[in-house]
Amino acid sequence: MVAWTAGVCGGAAALAAVFATFAGRGWRIAVFVLAAIAACALLVLIGTGFQPASLWLKEARRQRQQRREPPRRVITDRWRYTSAAFDVGTLANLGQKAFSHRLYLRPTEDKPPAVRFGVFVACSPLADDEPTAESLRSCMRDCLSQPEIMNLLVKLTDIDVGAEWRSQPGRGRSSLEADLLSPDGSGRVFASALLLLPEQGIMRYGKDRAGAELYLHVDLPMKDGTPVRPGLAEWHDRFTAALGFAGLLSRFLNGVGLITSGDPAPRFAVQLQARSQATTGLDEIVDFGDLAVLSPRKYSMQYDGWAVADEQGKTAGAVSRRFLTELCESTGRTGYEGTLADLADAGSERGDAKPSDSRKGSRAALIGGLCGIAAIVIGAVIIGFWVSAPKGPTGTITDPPNGATNVYKHEQLHVSGTAQNIPSGYRLDVFLQFVGYPRYYAAADPNIAAPLIHGNWSSTIFIGDAKPIILWLVSLSPTEVNLMNDEVSYQSSGYPTLPGTRLASVSFTANASP
Numbered sequence: 001m002v003a004w005t006a007g008v009c010g011g012a013a014a015l016a017a018v019f020a021t022f023a024g025r026g027w028r029i030a031v032f033v034l035a036a037i038a039a040c041a042l043l044v045l046i047g048t049g050f051q052p053a054s055l056w057l058k059e060a061r062r063q064r065q066q067r068r069e070p071p072r073r074v075i076t077d078r079w080r081y082t083s084a085a086f087d088v089g090t091l092a093n094l095g096q097k098a099f100s101h102r103l104y105l106r107p108t109e110d111k112p113p114a115v116r117f118g119v120f121v122a123c124s125p126l127a128d129d130e131p132t133a134e135s136l137r138s139c140m141r142d143c144l145s146q147p148e149i150m151n152l153l154v155k156l157t158d159i160d161v162g163a164e165w166r167s168q169p170g171r172g173r174s175s176l177e178a179d180l181l182s183p184d185g186s187g188r189v190f191a192s193a194l195l196l197l198p199e200q201g202i203m204r205y206g207k208d209r210a211g212a213e214l215y216l217h218v219d220l221p222m223k224d225g226t227p228v229r230p231g232l233a234e235w236h237d238r239f240t241a242a243l244g245f246a247g248l249l250s251r252f253l254n255g256v257g258l259i260t261s262g263d264p265a266p267r268f269a270v271q272l273q274a275r276s277q278a279t280t281g282l283d284e285i286v287d288f289g290d291l292a293v294l295s296p297r298k299y300s301m302q303y304d305g306w307a308v309a310d311e312q313g314k315t316a317g318a319v320s321r322r323f324l325t326e327l328c329e330s331t332g333r334t335g336y337e338g339t340l341a342d343l344a345d346a347g348s349e350r351g352d353a354k355p356s357d358s359r360k361g362s363r364a365a366l367i368g369g370l371c372g373i374a375a376i377v378i379g380a381v382i383i384g385f386w387v388s389a390p391k392g393p394t395g396t397i398t399d400p401p402n403g404a405t406n407v408y409k410h411e412q413l414h415v416s417g418t419a420q421n422i423p424s425g426y427r428l429d430v431f432l433q434f435v436g437y438p439r440y441y442a443a444a445d446p447n448i449a450a451p452l453i454h455g456n457w458s459s460t461i462f463i464g465d466a467k468p469i470i471l472w473l474v475s476l477s478p479t480e481v482n483l484m485n486d487e488v489s490y491q492s493s494g495y496p497t498l499p500g501t502r503l504a505s506v507s508f509t510a511n512a513s514p
Contacts, residue, residue, distance in 0.1 A: 072261055072262030073262050074122075074309075075266065075309040075313075076246040076250060078315065079308065079313045079314060079318075079319040080307060080313040080314070081305075081314075083306070083326075087308050088267040088268075088269055089264075089267065090213065091118045091269035094215065094270075095116065097217075099179075099217055101179050101192060103187075104217075109275075109276055113219070113220045113272075113284065113285045114218060114219050115156065115218050115238075115270070115272055116269075116271045117215070117216045117242045117270050118213065118215045118216075118269040119213070119245045119249050119266065119267065120213050121212055121249045121250050122210050122211035122261045123260045123261065124258050124261075125197075125258075127200050133172060133176075136256060137167040139252065141167060143248060143249075143252040144193055148247075149216070149245070149248070150437065151241065151438045153191050154438055154496060155237065156218045156238060157190055157218055157220065158190075161437070161439065161493065163181065163182055163190055164181065164183065165180050165181075166180075166181050172199075173197060174198070175194070175197075176197070178192070179192045179193075180193075192216075192217045194215040195212065195213070195214050196212065196215075197212050198212065210264060216242075228285075229285060229286060231289060232324055232328075232339060232343075235286060235324060239323050246309065262309070266308075267309070268306065269306050270304070270323065271302065273301070273302050274301045276301070282301065286327065286331075288331070288336075289339065291339065292334050292335045293334070294333070298330075298331060298332030305322075305327075324336075324343075391420075393501060393503060394419065395417060395418065395422075395457075396418045396473075397504045399414070399415060399416045400506060402506040402507060403506075403508060404506070405511070407510045408463065408466075408512070408514055409466040409510050410462075410463065411462075411463045412460055412462060413460070413461050414459075415450075415460070416456065416459075417456070417504065418455055419457050419473075422452055425478050426476060426477055426478070427451075427481065428450040428457050428473065428476075429442065429476050429499075430449075430459055431443055431471075432471060432472075433469070433472065434470075435467070435507070438496065440495045441494045442491065443459075443471075444461055445459070446485075466510045466511055466512040467509070468507065468510075471507075473504040473505065474501060474503060475501045477500070480500050484499055
């Protein structure tokens with residue numbers, strides 16, 4: 001529109017000048033008409049160009065101010081709930097993000113229930129030729145393998161041992177995508193991630209991107225054709241863990257050389273999506289327990305929750321509880337206050353503490369002196385109890401040492417170390433953990449484990465794969481030993497949490513061959 005109006009204005013003005021210069025008086029009317037057209041086109045040009053020019057000036061002023069001022073600190077541990085889509089920008093379109101894997105091309109009626117998370121962190125754009133797209137894809141896979149994400153995925157769905165993140169074919173540096181695939185080559189997808197980065201010269205929605213966006217999609221598990229229904233407490237834990245993605249994304253951006261900023265503030269979005277043919281809506285993936293239902297019955301197929309980082313905001317647990325409050329409201333539940341109040345500490349808003357006045361300084365000094373004396377007495381008592389109390393169990397792993405390079409795949413590895421203060425009836429055991437995967441495998445012979453003789457223990461374990469490994473030494477009570485023996489399924493698939501009391505650990509990488 002602006003270009004067309006400018007063309008009309010310039011053309012009319014040029015014709016008017018030509019006629020006025022070289023034509024006679026008979027062309028005077030044509031000159032006036034062309035001049036009038038040029039004037040009208042000029043007014044339209046001014047009117048249509050005012051808004052773009054104003055936006056350009058504001059953006060230029062903002063960029064100059066950012067260059068003069070240091071970047072604002074990135075807040076990722078305090079959040080403010082919002083119901084306004086405008087506050088979270090493009091994260092409000094969380095459900096419209098398209099992933100490339102062919103699995104997501106299924107008809108709508110064949111798609112399982114799913115959950116999506118999205119985070120935004122402001123940062124500087126990619127410039128020059130570094131880092132390369134291949135380097136960014138590698139860093140992205142490392143980021144997705146961090147415990148903040150993998151621990152949440154284990155809670156959300158069933159993941160095979162050895163599952164790895166695989167990057168999608170190259171789409172440049174500004175749009176990176178990866179899938180968590182099964183190691184058996186079946187192409188089963190456990191989760192997909194999409195990372196959008198700002199890059200100089202690449203516009204989005206008519207303007208430069210202000211930061212990076214990370215999206216995570218997970219299809220929720222089905223059992224015998226029916227979705228698994230976690231309770232409100234489990235969803236609270238999942239929402240709380242997902243709010244930690246902002247801090248992870250901020251560290252990733254700094255690691256690849258992009259400068260993060262708190263202006264605009266980080267944003268978070270979550271979306272729960274039931275199956276299109278579900279007759280009970282979100283009730284098929286959320287167990288609301290015995291909460292009463294308002295009449296008439298209300299079924300919601302989708303829930304969206306949004307939050308913005310705010311230094312004066314609340315903890316992730318508190319915002320997760322607000323998400324659940326809105327989820328209960330959207331499905332017509334009532335009487336949920338007591339249930340949500342029993343969840344983990346939700347935190348509170350920060351506020352400025354005001355010092356109390358004291359009318360008499362001498363009284364304040366007396367109280368302060370008495371408190372100081374009481375603190376000294378209490379401290380002395382605590383130190384006495386600490387010195388006289390029996391020491392807790394301790395242990396070390398001396399072989400293999402931390403960072404060992406002489407460990408190989410399919411090796412019967414002899415491990416040993418020391419331990420002290422192990423209670424009577426307790427036993428030592430060793431567990432293997434593959435780095436980046438939150439599962440722990442009992443590595444020693446269950447009949448003898450790691451016997452302790454004169455302060456020294458030893459055992460023989462089998463190294464099954466060439467991967468980075470963490471070796472854990474733990475102390476197990478008789479109750480914990482019995483519990484491990486009863487949990488048959490975990491003996492082969494690995495324990496989701498490390499049993500017993502942690503005493504020591506070492507890390508090393510098993511080589512494929514000598």
